[in-house]
Amino acid sequence: MPAPKNPLKQALAECRVQTGIWVNLASPIAVDLLAGAGFDWLLLDGEHGPNTIPTLLTQAQVIGQRCNVVVRPPAGEVRMIKQILDLGVQNVLVPMVDSVEQAQAMARAMRYPPAGVRGLGASVARAADYGRTPEYMANADDEVCLILQVESRAGLAALPGILAVDGVDGVFIGPSDLAADMGFRGDTTHPDVLKAIEGAIAQITASGKAAGILTFDEALARRYRDMGVTFLGVGSDVNLLMRAAGGLAERAR
Numbered sequence: 001m002p003a004p005k006n007p008l009k010q011a012l013a014e015c016r017v018q019t020g021i022w023v024n025l026a027s028p029i030a031v032d033l034l035a036g037a038g039f040d041w042l043l044l045d046g047e048h049g050p051n052t053i054p055t056l057l058t059q060a061q062v063i064g065q066r067c068n069v070v071v072r073p074p075a076g077e078v079r080m081i082k083q084i085l086d087l088g089v090q091n092v093l094v095p096m097v098d099s100v101e102q103a104q105a106m107a108r109a110m111r112y113p114p115a116g117v118r119g120l121g122a123s124v125a126r127a128a129d130y131g132r133t134p135e136y137m138a139n140a141d142d143e144v145c146l147i148l149q150v151e152s153r154a155g156l157a158a159l160p161g162i163l164a165v166d167g168v169d170g171v172f173i174g175p176s177d178l179a180a181d182m183g184f185r186g187d188t189t190h191p192d193v194l195k196a197i198e199g200a201i202a203q204i205t206a207s208g209k210a211a212g213i214l215t216f217d218e219a220l221a222r223r224y225r226d227m228g229v230t231f232l233g234v235g236s237d238v239n240l241l242m243r244a245a246g247g248l249a250e251r252a253r
């Protein structure tokens, strides 16, 4: 059996909006609950969540086929990409991409030789069902989805070149880090930040690649959707729990 079809990659290629949330609790119980909530994807955060390869594996196993699994490594390092893909995760969001060279390196990391540098270890990993699907490697490259995070002024300057890199399926604008890099730390709705974000979304959508962003503000999420964002993050497990718990404690006083 070849590598499984990637519903998220296909949906983004067809410009269909896919909504999801950040998962930072690193809890198998939390993802078990969220996998059935109705999101198109769950992002298991290895950059700001206390995740390791074993915790990512457990959460991916718990989610199963109920919704798409996206993993964000702590950084864009080739060794991390191969470990994530060998887990059977097909969607990777790489943070802090500032240059075309970084984009090219990540695109190569997602693919087997000769197109890329992914190591051939899936035959002993979950990705190829521990060797039971040797045909996996025949089409694995076609079923992985790479989304790069542009979240700095340097990244915005390199955006046209990044978008031209073969193997990059989408570009996600990181509002918090971009705001900080622009000198507006903590102010993701500063007019200058919003202008930069909207300009980037326009460039990404014009390139035919998927535009992504995360916002906890429902009105802003609708605005970004109307602008053509299709990889749309609308919250996080931590934020949902924090707000619900705080609200209940307040009402119970």
Ligand SMILES: O=C(O)C(=O)C[C@H](O)[C@@H](O)CO
Pocket: 022, 048, 149, 151, 173, 174, 175, 176, 177, 178, 214
């Ligand atoms: O810069 C951003 O914003 C993001 O990349 C999203 C954050 O990292 C996410 O952790 C929510 O704060």
